[in-house]
Amino acid sequence: MKTTVMVVDDEKDIRESLTGVLKDEGYEVMVAASAEEAIKKLDSRLPDVILLDIWLPGMDGTEALKEIHAKHQGVPVIMISGHANIETAVRTTKLGAYDFIEKPLSLDKVVITVEHAIEQKRLLEENRQLKQKAWAKYSIIGNSAVIEALKSDIERAAPSNSWVLITGENGTGKELVARNIHLLSNRSGKAFIEVNCAAIPEELIESELFGHEKGAFTGAHQRKAGKFDMADKGTIFLDEIGDMSLKTQAKILRVLQEKSFERVGGNEIITVDARVIAATNKDLKEEVRKGAFREDLFYRLNVIPFHVPPLRERREDIPLLLSHFLKEFAAESAREAPILSREAIEVLCGYRWPGNVRELRNLVERLVIMARSNTVTPEDIPTYIKGSQTAAPGSLFTSSLLKEARRDFEREFIVRKLKEAGGNIARTAEAIGIERSHLYRKIKSYGIEHEEATEHDNA
Ligand SMILES: Nc1ncnc2c1ncn2[C@@H]1O[C@H](COP(=O)(O)OP(=O)(O)OP(=O)(O)O)[C@@H](O)[C@H]1O
Ligand SMILES: [Mg+2]
Structure with a gap:
């Protein structure tokens, strides 16, 4: 479908010349001679952008703009202003008009402004879709009381800028919680930078976090930005923070306190505005007691603590998670999701899940790939799961x-x-x-x- 522009002007000459030039550019054009006519036409068809005259007989352009915005959010409106009403034109941009063009119209300017408005609309739309995808990708599945409480804590904590510490066993969903906090915060339009503190060798972690200057050490051929630079205005996720050395902890503490740092081999002080979310599967209090984790850093990070409980403490979420991942993997492999028999679900609910949700997800992937028929029965389930039932499946509830x-x-x-x-x-x-x-x-x-x-x- 062609991109459509609507021209609203009471002057026939202007309608015609704009129609001509816009058609030459490949647009489809709708016209209206009054605001009333335009508003009526919008009910049956929405253009991608509207050129709207400010001075119109009957309802004027400012009023029309308000009404169009109220009814059709997302359609950019470019105001056409006479020399006498420039001030009004400026005011309309505060009301949400995309821009204004002054009469006598420069046709080049019209074309460029229309192009920009359409490009911005496209970007906004793309952004919205990306966000929606992110939402689907990072949605937290489960309706146990603990997960519901976790979700509502996330909603409350997200808009603040406070540091967050997330604890929980492996695979419980700590990263998922971090991503949800970011997505629900005012920083969601900016980067979410992940740093796995356990995976980066001790001698590289500083350069990784803070960047380095050219020649800071052998191999530093070029100046490099660090993760903190990248996370400016966004969120930095320090995963496995319990595995960070005391030396690096001291540097992190400084960034947290002073919101600034120096690159390795540099002496310029760089300020950042990054929200820190840290996660660990260790008991940091215990690490503090052992002298392996700085107490001051622990208290600074622990402003808003989150604990993600192990799956075995919220078994009622297992059936939901199973069907969620079944659908996900079936969609990925473009086949129909197999059905789990009641007995199979019971067996899976009775297992201890030491690897938590990650283990469950991996198992479902395996079940989808290996399924011999459309229904998964206990026979399809690996013996180590069947053999380690906490109780005979379901028997506790008979x-x-x-x-x-x-x-x-x-x-x-x-x-x-x-x-x-x-x-x-x-x-x-x-x-x-x-x-x-x-x-x-x-x-x-x-x-x-x-x-x-x-x-x-x-x-
Ligand atoms: N409640 C949930 N709903 C949907 N998916 C989940 C949930 N919890 C975890 N997952 C999925 O399980 C996997 C592991 O989650 P995640 O990486 O967030 O855990 P983690 O606690 O950070 O694990 P680790 O300690 O091993 O790094 C991911 O694929 C994640 O999407
Ligand atoms: Mg993780």
Whole structure:
């Protein structure tokens, strides 16, 4: 479809000359002799840009601009102004007009302004689509209470400029949280720069973060911008911050405090405005205690703490995540998403997921590729998952009475914990915080088979 321009002017000569020149440029042209006519025509067809005269009989251009904006957001309007109403024209740009052109019209100027307006509209549209894609790519799936709370915390924290520290086990979605904070912040139009502190060798990390001057060290043939430069006005995501050396931590602290840094081998002080989001799977408090993490840096970063809970603590999200990734991988491989049988879902819900959502995602990819039929049954699920069920699938939910459910759970819990402790009763008792004799009685009363118990205990 051709790009369309609407010309609104009461002077026939102007309508005709503009139509002529715009058609020569390859545009399709709609015309209207009054604001009323234009507004009516817009209801049946929207042009890509509108040229609107300010002085019109009846409704004037300023009023028409307001009405067009209210009804048809996103269509750029270029005002045409007579010599006498330049001031009005300036005012219309404050009302959101894209630009204005003065009469007598320079046809070149008209063409260029129309081109620019269309280009800007295209960029805005592209930006909107990219954002939408980013949203789809980074949406946080899950409706467990903890995830809902996390999402609402993200919404509240995002618009502020505060530093954020995200903790959680591997694969729980820490990066996803960081990206959501960025997307929901006022910085979303700017860069999100990711730095994996654990992956960069100690001797390179400073140059990576702060850049270096030419000749700063052997191999520095050229001046190089650092990640902090790139993140100016945007967000810098310091992943695995617990793996950063104390020396680098000191430098980071300085950037956080003074919002400035020096390049390696340089002495110019560079100021940046970057929001810092840090993530770690370590217990930073513990690292502070051990002397491996600076206490002052910990408190500065920890202004807004986020904790992403492991998947096993929000098992109710598993079915949703499964179907989300099934759809994703099916779309990627251009085939129909297989269906998971009820039993298969139960088996997957009963697994411990030490690698959390990442592990689940990888498994779904494998299931989609390896599916032998349209339905995935427990047979298709790897044995290490079937073999390590926390409880027989679903069995914890078979009784309707709380008393019974509690008993079922306690039994399963003890079986599991005993297994984890290699069958050692004393160790298990200590781990779960009850007396050894008490645990022993429970094992007996639940009829838990436990041959090794006495052996280990006596050992
Ligand atoms: N709630 C969720 N909804 C949808 N996808 C998720 C969710 N949580 C995690 N993922 C996906 O799981 C994968 C791992 O997530 P992410 O990289 O954010 O985790 P992480 O905590 O940063 O892991 P690591 O500690 O290993 O770096 C990504 O592909 C991510 O998109
Ligand atoms: Mg990560």
